[in-house]
Amino acid sequence: MNLDIGAVRVSLGGTPILRDATLTAEPGDFVGLVGPNGSGKTTLLRTVYRALRPDSGVVRVGGEDVWSLSPRAAARRTAAVLQSRNTPGGVTVAEVVALGRTAHHGLFSSGEDRSAVRDALKQAGVADMADRAFGSLSGGERQRVLLACALAQRPRVLVLDEPTNHLDIRARFELMDLVRGTGITVLAVLHDLDIAARYCDRLVVLHQGVVTAAGPVLNVLTPGTLREVFGVNAAAELCGDGVVRVVYHAAPLA
Numbered sequence: 001m002n003l004d005i006g007a008v009r010v011s012l013g014g015t016p017i018l019r020d021a022t023l024t025a026e027p028g029d030f031v032g033l034v035g036p037n038g039s040g041k042t043t044l045l046r047t048v049y050r051a052l053r054p055d056s057g058v059v060r061v062g063g064e065d066v067w068s069l070s071p072r073a074a075a076r077r078t079a080a081v082l083q084s085r086n087t088p089g090g091v092t093v094a095e096v097v098a099l100g101r102t103a104h105h106g107l108f109s110s111g112e113d114r115s116a117v118r119d120a121l122k123q124a125g126v127a128d129m130a131d132r133a134f135g136s137l138s139g140g141e142r143q144r145v146l147l148a149c150a151l152a153q154r155p156r157v158l159v160l161d162e163p164t165n166h167l168d169i170r171a172r173f174e175l176m177d178l179v180r181g182t183g184i185t186v187l188a189v190l191h192d193l194d195i196a197a198r199y200c201d202r203l204v205v206l207h208q209g210v211v212t213a214a215g216p217v218l219n220v221l222t223p224g225t226l227r228e229v230f231g232v233n234a235a236a237e238l239c240g241d242g243v244v245r246v247v248y249h250a251a252p253l254a
């Protein structure tokens, strides 16, 4: 399903945070949202999963304005993987993943709900820890469980907020491989530009609430953008193995 964000403006506490943010993801696209701290990335994600209504502009998922859909209908289309700090620790992994079905079932869960949970546990590689307390898991394991919860939702669009935060390098690759392998349309906030360059079809750069660059990785992570937006002397380079890597040439600019 495609995702279209058109000229979204958001002010919080009287301060403009997003100014005419525009972004498109085609079905199956993996789009990375990058930018410095405080540039508005999380705020933009919140407008996509219908947690925040823009002051103006539109967010369409599958061609429909998310605010013309009921909260349940919007949640059936879009799942979000957020930072894990607010998830209660006492519940089991299976119970956390089952929360992903909330938008689908009525008072009682169905056979389809149970099979969606089973499939998601398996897909995220956490089936063997289904009965463990969520609070007893490591950061990397928790992140996979939260991804399983989102997959159980059987969404058409997946938004992720810094999914590789706190993960070691191998766990980062595993999680990103897993997300990429779902084939779902993805919009992911990523701080690690190397990971973003490696996995994303396209990048969107937010700077002070404005989209300053968008497109294929090599077109976006230019020395000029990296200097002006991120304050580093660096460039994205296509290496012999076909992987785009960000090469940092010197310490952060003064």
Ligand SMILES: Nc1ncnc2c1ncn2[C@@H]1O[C@H](COP(=O)(O)OP(=O)(O)OP(=O)(O)O)[C@@H](O)[C@H]1O
Pocket (backbone or CB within 6 Å): 012, 013, 015, 017, 035, 036, 037, 038, 039, 040, 041, 042, 043, 044
């Ligand atoms: N409720 C609020 N009231 C006022 N300002 C807010 C509110 N929520 C967020 N902000 C501000 O909006 C700006 C953008 O925040 P946001 O979390 O979207 O940035 P971000 O790009 O995701 O940052 P980071 O990379 O640090 O996570 C920040 O300056 C933040 O302080």
